[in-house]
Amino acid sequence: MKKLKKVLLVLLSLVLLVVISVLIFVQSLKPDYSGTKSMAGLSDEVNVYFDDFGVPHIYAQDEADAIKALGYVHAQDRLWQMELLRRVAKGKLSEVFGVDLVETDKFFLSLGIDDNSVEAVANANNESRAVMLSQAYLDGVNQFIEEGPTPIEFYLTGLEKEPFELKDIYDAMGYMAFSFAMAHKTDPFLTDIKNELGEQYIADMAVYSDTSTVWIKNYRNAKKDSLELDITASVFNALEKLPIPQFEGSNSWVIAPDKTKSGKVILANDPHISYAQPSVWYEAHVSTPTYEKYGYHLAGVPFPMLGHDRKLAYGMTMFENDDIDFYQEQVNPADSTQYLTEEGWQSFEYVSKEIKVKDAEPVSFTIKKTRHGSLVNNIAKQISGETPIAMSWIYTKLENKVMDAVYDMSHATNLDEFKASLPKIHAPGLNIMYGDAEGNVAWWATAKLYQMPDSVSTKLVMDGTSGKDEPIRYLDFEENPSAINPPWNYVYSANNQPDSIAGMLYPGYYLPENRAMRIVNLLEGKSDWDKESSAEMILDATSMVNPALVTELIKLLDVSHLTEEQLVQVDALRNWDGSYTLDAISPTLYHRCEYYMVKNTFLDELGEEKFQQFLGTHVFKRQIAHGARMKDGIWWDDIRTKDKVETRDEIVLKSFAEAWESLVTDFGTDTSQWQWGNVHTLEHPHPIGQVESLRKYFNVGPFPVNGTREVINNMNFTYDGSGFYKVNVGPSTRRIIDFSDVENSISILPTGQSGNPFSKHYKDQAEMFVNGEFRKMMMNQEEIIEESASKLIFTPN
Known part of the structure; x- marks a missing residue:
């Protein structure tokens, strides 16, 4: 028994020595x-x-x-x-x-x-x-x-x-x-x-x-x-x-x-x-x-x-x-x-x-x-x-x-x-x-x-x-x-x-x-700016463009085929002011619909690899509003269906249905769980943090964040099909x-x-x-x- 105690004491001493050595080493690395x-x-x-x-x-x-x-x-x-x-x-x-x-x-x-x-x-x-x-x-x-x-x-x-x-x-x-x-x-x-x-496909893009x-x-x-x-x-x-x-x-x-x-x-x-x-x-x-x-x-x-x-x-x-x-x-x-x-x-x-x-x-x-x-x-x-x-x-x-x-x-x-x-x-x-x-x-x-x-x-x-x-x-x-x-x-x-x-x-x-x-809208509307109001403006997370697109496209939905909960959320979208707060639901539904609309429009012609490349270009950002407003265009047709020519209206209806289904799959039918903060997050990656076991020591985050792509508080992300929007670009200060x-x-x-x-x-x-x-x-x-x-x-x- 005494030998066991001595062995345990020696092991404990060694562990303490290692811990002390690590602490000393860490201290020596600090600025x-x-x-x-x-x-x-x-x-x-x-x-x-x-x-x-x-x-x-x-x-x-x-x-x-x-x-x-x-x-x-x-x-x-x-x-x-x-x-x-x-x-x-x-x-x-x-x-x-x-x-x-x-x-x-x-x-x-x-x-x-x-x-x-x-x-x-x-x-x-x-x-x-x-x-x-x-x-x-x-x-x-x-x-x-x-x-x-x-x-x-x-x-x-x-x-x-x-x-x-x-x-x-x-x-x-x-x-x-x-x-x-x-x-x-x-x-x-x-x-x-x-x-x-062909040239026509370029002509129908916001180049x-x-x-x-x-x-x-x-x-x-x-x-x-x-x-x-x-x-x-x-x-x-x-x-x-x-x-x-x-x-x-x-x-x-x-x-x-x-x-x-x-x-x-x-x-x-x-x-x-x-x-x-x-x-x-x-x-x-x-x-x-x-x-x-x-x-x-x-x-x-x-x-x-x-x-x-x-x-x-x-x-x-x-x-x-x-x-x-x-x-x-x-x-x-x-x-x-x-x-x-x-x-x-x-x-x-x-x-x-x-x-x-x-x-x-x-x-x-x-x-x-x-x-x-x-x-x-x-x-x-x-x-x-x-x-x-x-x-x-x-x-x-x-x-x-x-x-x-x-x-x-x-x-x-x-x-x-x-x-x-x-x-x-x-x-x-x-x-x-x-x-x-x-x-x-x-x-x-x-x-x-x-x-x-x-x-x-x-x-x-x-x-x-x-x-x-x-x-x-x-x-x-x-x-x-x-x-x-x-x-x-x-x-x-x-x-x-x-x-x-x-x-x-x-x-x-x-x-x-x-x-x-x-x-321009905010600056034109005020003539008594100070530091506090400027700080509020730099944090502004409201889009003036996205609600306008919703107003245009929501008219194409056949409300007689929507469920009661879908009608509630479509009505919320119709009245959405374009703000991206953590507890908002409309932004989540909007971006699911936007992704499926883009996918249903471009994937058939581009193929998976070029479609992913397209999502990473400035042309894609310019195309969203430009394309959605085009009632007729060569991209709307799904070239995989040989016996028909799809229209914008059909793409919108299909995209809404797929977006809704994907949200139900990810979060269930309780739409209160579809909050923007549950899908829009920011993590700061360190190169060493790519090693999973070291991620928590080197990476910072993730955090739920408000804002989105192309608002003043520009918390940008790239669509990857997951339905989750990991912010990769934003204010560096x-x-x-x-x-x-x-x-x-x-x-x-x-x-x-x-x-x-x-x-x-x-x-x-x-x-x-x-x-x-x-x-x-x-x-x-x-x-x-x-x-x-x-x-x-x-x-x-």
Whole structure:
């Protein structure tokens, strides 16, 4: 008995020892939010105050010192995110995640982002302030890599930490530029439809501009005096495996003094990005005697993409312009190393690449390039088409000055200086929103736009051989859409179609008018806006379009064939105001009906694979209202029924019946269980969370959430046939800057400031976010010092 007790005691001691060791190990992995650290190259002491949500407020006498400290604290919270983001353009995800990411790596290597970054660094002026500060930031990042604890993800993947370099910043920016593009999802898909089904099927789709929808108006004024190609599947497959988020859409509006209660400008912005953990933005407040900015940073990028100070504020949305074109090339039948141009045969360029693959042999492949760009036929094994298709992307064609633009934006002190920075953004296409303490409001569409021949549709694969489908000219920046201090006293963007300035429309992948219509409706109807009403508006979850569609289509139902409960819910739909609250039932029934209506309309022609691709395009979003209003159209007929031609009315009746039946199957006949919160949920996925046993430790959520696709609170999802709507895209932050009280401006992140699972700031904003709450963006130094949860001091080494 005594021996057994001794054995048990020894085992207990070992268990305690293991537990203590694990706890010590976990503690060692947490970020340091307090204490003193020496840092090489500092000219003076830097004080970093962390507020209750882990946002660093960095005070230094010299900006380079402050940026160096920013690099360190950014890395200790987001090094894993930085690592993944820099790997995308380099084709190095397979090195972390194995063979499943080989096609993704091939795709991004073919884009040429990393090659473009090499060229940009070679051409950079190392004496410029932007480069010097970037290097200071990298010095801070690399000191953490050398001295700080290794994030748990590196242990789990077996990845070694490596220093960061200037090219990594450009690679991160290049990924963002591509992530904003829509053509890679759309042009090959539409070309497949045209080739396989015919022109009429394209004509009945919402592909091109519609003058009856809400467009963004331009206005110019001086500053105020007081102030079978079969390449579609491969692109989708390559992108869906990305372990980091893609940029998708956004809302922003800036309200001029004449429409605010205080007589001061208010800026609101909520960029829409795929949800992931950690979330995209890292907040940081940097203050020196000569520079101050409260900014939102991409992982590994020293200058904020969104920011404000006491003088001005800026935000962004996606412009959605078309900056990627696909060209069909012709190979010389007598010499496969040549392709045809209007000037005769030219030689392909060949670039060899090697991809290191975890737990497998390296993969070598060759990128084949024409004057237009890389042939996308080489990017994935699913390619079966023999016709060579080249992808032309303006980002890699012109000199890369995007980093200079972001630096200049973050250091501008007035409207003129800010505007002067914008022509340097050639890609991605962005709507840049601006407001300042002098009362100016402005919107600029920033991108290097180009004019194509009138007969050419850039939404389809073009002819690369004749020279007739090439750009005619690049537009001057002054020809871009914009509005400065318009007489209607606000500017806005919801990724919708802009009006023309240059006497031409700008080809793009603009989203439907739903959000734009609601934003304009709300802004026009009120002239005493303040921070509180702006916060209420940014959370608005009401669609003005969906109830109108219901009103149109519900007339087609034969009420004599409906049950009593169906009549109750149809009547509720008829009176639905378009709001998406957690306890609402009408949204659930509406989206079931919408899905079955889309499925019954398009699946027969497209087949399962292309139907799923269609659901992931902007064309699908535009098609919903456009198609439902078409009483006659070629898509309505089910080509599988040879003896009849189906009509819209028949599709509507069939879809309602199938939607109702599916809801009864999922939730039973008690319609009180059909609430929106039971089907519409948000979970923030971490790459390591894909392992089911680790999901609860790394993923955040799921949470029931209000909102839906294409309302202001744009909680987007992709139909997958399950009847459950897992939100994958939405506000990456909600910001409201009120110049009447700029130090009490408000914001929120979807999860938390830190990407370290052991940090208390990993998910401390997640429930606030889904509940529509905000927190202060602190800027008052006395208040920050008094209320900060902790202080980290960097001293010169």
